[in-house]
Amino acid sequence: MNMICRKKAMLDRGWWSWVVLCSSFVAMALSYGVILSLTVYLEDLKEEFDVGSREAGMITGVSLLFATFISPVASYVCNRFGFRATITSSGLIITVSMILSSFTTTYTQIFCSSALTGFGVSFAYTTCSVIMGFYFRRYYVLANGIVFAGVSTGMCALPILFEYLNSQYTWRQCYRIIAAMCLNISVAGALIAPHPSIDTDQNNPKKGEITQGPDGDNHTINSIEYTAANTNEDKETISLEEQNNELPEVDIHHQKIHEESTDPDVEVQTPENTKTNYIRRLLSYAAHFLNAFCRVFELRLFLKLDFIILFTTMYVLSVGYMGTIIHFVARFEWVGFTPAKSSFLLSLMGIGGIVSRLTHGFLVDRHYITAINLYFLNLILAAAFVFSLTFVSSYLWSQILSFFIGMWMGLFPPLAPVIIKDLVGIKRFNSAFGLTIVSYGLADFTGGFFVGWIYDLTEDYNKSFYLTSACLLCGGLLMLVLIIMNKKKVNRSLKLVNGVSIPLKNEDSE
Secondary structure (H helix, E strand, O other): OHHHHHHHHHHHHOHHHHHHHHHHHHHHHHHHHHHHHHHHHHHHHHHHHOOOHHHHHHHHHHHHHHHHHOHHHHHHHHHHHOHHHHHHHHHHHHHHHHHHHHOOOOHHHHHHHHHHHHHHHHHHHHHHHHOHHHHOOOOHHHHHHHHHHHHHHHHHHHHHHHHHHHHHOOHHHHHHHHHHHHOHHHHHHHOOOOOOOOOOHHHOOOOOOEEEOOOOOEEEEOOOOEEEEOOOOOEEEEOOOEOOOOOOOOOHHHHHHHHHHHOOOOOOOOHHHHHHHHHHHHHHHHHHHHHHHHHHOOHHHHHOHHHHHHHHHHHHHHHHHHHHHHOHHHHHHHHOOOHHHHHHHHHHHHHHHHHHHHHHHHHHHOOOOOHHHHHHHHHHHHHHHHHHHOOOOOHHHHHHHHHHHHHHHOOHHHHHHHHHHHHHOOOOHHHHHHHHHHHHHHHHHHHHHHHHHHHHHHOOHHHHHHHHHHHHHHHHHHHHHHHHHHHHHHHHOEEEEOOEEEEOOOOOOO
16 A cells, blocks of 8 residues: 555656656647647638638648547557657657648648648647646646646747748748647657556556466466455465466367267258358457447447536537637738737737646645536636627737636646546546547537638628637536536435545546
8 A cells, every 4th residue: 555655656756757747748839739820821721722711710620620539549559559659650740741731732632631730639639638647646737737738838939930930931831840840749759758657557468468477488368367365365366277278178169060960950051041140240240349449449438428418518618619719810810900910819818828727736736626617617707708809809908808718718628638537537537538539629620610601601700709609608508517417426425424424435436
């Protein structure tokens, strides 16, 4: 027990955990922060490919779609190859895709290259979103907020840089410069050394895995291990079978066939029976594949009502969240501000996100407010401020509202992993987060599409932002339902012992 406590304390005090935090911060800024800041080139892409706001918004939307829709695959790659390999490969994929985008000549080509960019961003975003849950315990919320502040830092600094590059070079040359910047993601990923506590499961032999025994011979584990308690109440692992045992093997299959062949009552196999057996075998293989697929990606989580509500909530609020960000600069240019001033408002939004992401960890870690209640509060405030933005035309009030919108909306990404971890536990945290991010991908793609579509129909961005504020409000109401369900579940899981409420042990907790 003391060993476990010392190991958990070491995770927070280890200096290399803070190196991993800094590396994840850089990877977030140069991956997800880049594709959010590429909205600066929205007008250039509309002129270059002769498309409307709807199609131009889909270029960024498809990047955000793949950045989140591929998260289950990214989670599997992360579990299979580790944090370092996943983030390093992310930098290489993003760099190649940005270079390809700079050479595109048609809308279809840049649409496909943008999808490849999102594929690479997914590897970095998914990994960096869950990595702090393995390296930190006590200061997990604070560390997770710092990592997600990388996205806000990118939204703060990169739009100004991209606008300056756009004034000096063409958008194609700017994309190549951005590609060179994204190579630093691979450098940051190389600094993420695997932690000993993370690889404990890799040291346990699995079924079908060849291991080396104490005698130097190779053994194959063919069965599931079980635990038994001895007289000292210690648990020892016992293997049921091994491939290289000394027991004589009996060919039961051929013996059974021989017995059936001598039995006159056995029905002779006809072509119809052979076809039926073939169909049964095919269905058995399909069921086995489906079961393995559900097990690998933890699709059984969708059998839980609270997870379904959380998945729906993430989709609805993300439509408003990403629809606002994608068309944020274009909306202020429509009002009449210059491109430089409009880009600065997006930077102010990023600054607000940095402030909230760096400070909310103290509130949650010190138990002043729970993560799910803070999430609900920010959804309501974000909906109110985005709606208020439609009544503002002065640049001063636009700056104030942009900063506070960034503060409220900036907490959506860092609080989501915390809520998911509390909901499903650490064992299924990585897979559950990957599934939840799929809803982000669907919303990122449809959010930019619907906001641009409403503008193309009405030529009024205020009506488009009515939609985004309504989605944020609906997300807040769904989160309120989840809070009520969670509170009832906690009340049901309490038992009264001598007048003191003691929580029952949760099977999904650590």
